Amino acid sequence: MTGWLIAILLLVLLPLGGVALHFFHRSKLLARRLDESNERRREITNFLMRFSTGLQGDEGVAGAMHAAARHVSEQTDAEAVAIYELADDELRAVGVCGTYPLVHSTNKLLFTRQHHLFEALRRERIAPGQGFLGGMILSRQPELVPDASADERFSEYPDNAHLGSVMAIPLLRDGIMVGAVCAATNRLQPGRPFSEQQFSRLKLLSGQVLMVQNLMQVYSEISRRERIDQELEFARHLQLSLLPHAFPAWDQFSIDAYTRSAKEVNGDFYDFVEIDENRLLVIIGDACGKGIPACMLTAMARSFARSLADNFTTLSDFLKEINNKLHRDTDADRFITLGCCLLDRSNSLIEFGRAGHTDLISYIHGHIRTVSPDGTALGILPDEFASFDTFCMSFEPGTALMMFSDGLSEALNRDAEEFGVHRLTEVFRRSCELGGTSQAIMDRVLDEVASFEAEQNDDQTIVLIRHTGKA
Structure with a gap:
């Protein structure tokens, strides 16, 4: 009876023992995988810490890539490591560690000074099919070379006879291939080829190097945007310095202006230049294009205009002189338009000249008139072909003059219809009839344009000159 009971127990327990043994082995496997995962996580964390430390150093991006190369060198027991980036279908070194031998220079000092070695590597460009690394651009396959000195693909290097394993x-x-990581000379066993384990280790680490390259792309893009922001901030400050901080009080003349930019910086500008105690030059300008290049062109034009004020003769000569300077100092595709009103308060006269700019719109006793003297944009034609006509008229009490940039007249609605000079003229007339301050008149015009257009695509500037004296 006892024997039968023992036999039955064995039949029951043996399968359970097998399950228990299987569970035991399974647990050990999971524990090992967990340990490997934790080890890999620690490696990546350590790698990223070293990378960020390198990035914060004096060498910046290069320092971070050198740190990445050092990490690969330590983890693979390689004497030297170089990290390459593929750009414009050519490999170029972006990070190096150790006495990396795959350099075309014969200068032995390179191998004693790391920064000299990197500078030499950085200048080299490896084309598709050129030697060992160039062949990898075409094959996109990992390679372990036991003895590079016996491989003809390394014959282009001056020290190829002493090359070890690569x-x-x-x-x-x-x-898509975006780079490569190359290790040279087995430090673990000098003179011996890299082992399959070291090769597998390099394959695993290549994922971390790729992650670093991705991070560097993001970092470079952020840095580029920060530089652009800094340049734009400089341009904004420059632009603000160009605009007058106060409007001149000229007895019976009232002068006001306003500008709003379509981009971060403005290609329009206005200025007031005092010629003498009785004459004031009011200028509005619109440089071709937008952004920083347009802003710099307006700065040049303003500087020329102010420098010519001391030797001012006539408005036509003034425009010719600015044209000469801009034609001499700017590219052929760069130009600026100007509108100029010369106020003479002693005689209550105003003279208007323009260089490719929009019309002058005048409001006199309920009547609207546009003034359009001939004149080409500044900087396009040489002196012998450039000419500028002017128009002179009395400036009576109750008169209002508006100069504007084409960002107002060429504003587009959702149907791609222009606001147009005619509509702008009518808005100006109604605004003058409603009266009020100069600011109120300008605001009405600007509000009408803003309500019409779907989106502001160009800089918009308005200058208003009024005779506020009694008739």
Whole structure:
């Protein structure tokens, strides 16, 4: 009876023992995988810390890539490591560690001074099919070379007879090669080839190097945007310095202006230049294009205008002189338009000249008139072909004059219809009839344009000159 009971227990327990043994082995496997995962996580964390430390150093991006190369060198027991980036279908070094031998220079000092070695590597460009690394651009396959000195693909290097083992991994992003990481000389066993384990280790680390390259792309883009922001901030400050901080009080003449930019910086400007105690030059300008180049062109034009004020003769000569300077100092595709009103308060006269700019719109006793003397934009034609006509008229009490940039007349609605000079003229007339301050008149005009256009696509500037004296 006892024997039968023992037999039955064995039949029941043996399968359970097998399950228990299977569970035991399974647990050990999971524990090992967990340990490997934790180890890999620690490695990546350490790698990123070293990378960020390198990035914060004096060498910046290069320092971070050198740190990445050092990490690969330590983890693979390689004497030297170089990290390459593929740009314009050529490999170029972006980070190096150790006495990396795959350099074309014969200068032995390179191998004693790391920064000299990197500078030499950085200047080299490896084309598709050129030697060992160039061949990898075409094959996109990892390679372990036991003895590079016996491989003809390394014959182009001056020190090829002393080359040891070399291994390299292409860096692929979405199947596209973006770089490579190459290790040279087995430090673990000098004179011996890299082992398959070291090769596998390099393959694993190539993923971390690729991650670093991705981070560097993001970092470079952020840095580029920060530089652009700094340049734009400089341009904004420059632009603000160009605009007068106060409007001149000229007895019976009232002068006001306003500008609003379509981009970060403005290609329009206005200025007031005092010729003498009785004459004031009011200028409005519109440089071709937008952004920083347009802003710099307006700065040049303003500087020329102010420098010519001391030797002012006539308005026509004034425009010719600015044209000469801009034609001499700017590219052929750069130009600026100007509108100029010369106020003479002693005789209550105003003279208007323009260089490719929009019309002058005048409001006199309920009547609207546009003034359009001939004149080409500044900077396009040489002196012998440039000419500028002017128009002179009395400036009576109750008169209002408006100069404007084409950002107002060429504003587009959702149907791509222009606001137009005719509509702008009518808005100006109604605004003058309603009266009020100069600011109120300008605001009405600007509000009408803003209500009409779907989106502001060009800089918009308005200058208003009024005779506020009694008739």
